Amino acid sequence: MLVRMLYVSRATGPISRASVDSILAQSRAHNPDLGVTGILCWGGDIFMQVLEGGRGPVNQLYNQxxxxxxxxxxxxxxxxEITERRFAGWTMGQVHLEKLNPSILLKYSEKPVLDPYAVSGKVSVALLEELIQTAAIIGRAESTRVALASNQ
Incomplete structure (x- = not known):
């Protein structure tokens, strides 16, 4: 059974490009073996991530x-529970939200900043779907696997 899960978190320390690259590398290395796809959005101290895949692997990653x-x-x-993936093309795509046009964020919230804590999960999913349509997500899965470290 396929599921889609969206969560938000705050970083406990400063978010550097290197730390985000490390998280993405870990995800891209191990998610294919788990059958997990998704995207990671980040901006300021916020992480927002969608995970899609089997219920067991998605729940296990979330617990980690x-x-x-x-x-x-x-x-x-x-x-x-889902019948098909929306983020199947990404072993772990990425969006740096501080580089987006603020009008896209404003379309889904009161202010042109990412604050998933202040909107519903459905609104956040709608934002992510728009990011797919506008090609704002980078890091599509390639036919060859990148051998790096594990997700989280």
Whole structure:
């Protein structure tokens, strides 16, 4: 059974490009073996991530994230059983939200900043779907696997 899960968290320390690259590398290396796809959005001290795949692997990854000391204020925003993936093209795509046109963020929230804690999970999923349509997500899965470290 396939599920889609969306969570948000705050970083416990400063988010550097290197730390995000490390998280993405870990995800891209191990998610294919788990059958997990998704995207990671980040901006300021916020991480927002969608994970899609089998219920067991998605739940296991989420539990690892909750225990990861790099995260705090971890909140599951959306969880649903699905018949097909929306983020199947990404072993772990990425969006740096501070580089987006603020009008896209403003379309889905009161202010042109990312604050998934202030909107519903469905609104956050709608934002991510728009990011796919506008090609704002980078890091599509390639036919060859990148051999790096594990997710979280």
């Amino acid at each position: 994230i909750v225990r990861d000391e790099r995260h705090k204020d971890v909140v599951m925003l959306h969880y649903e």
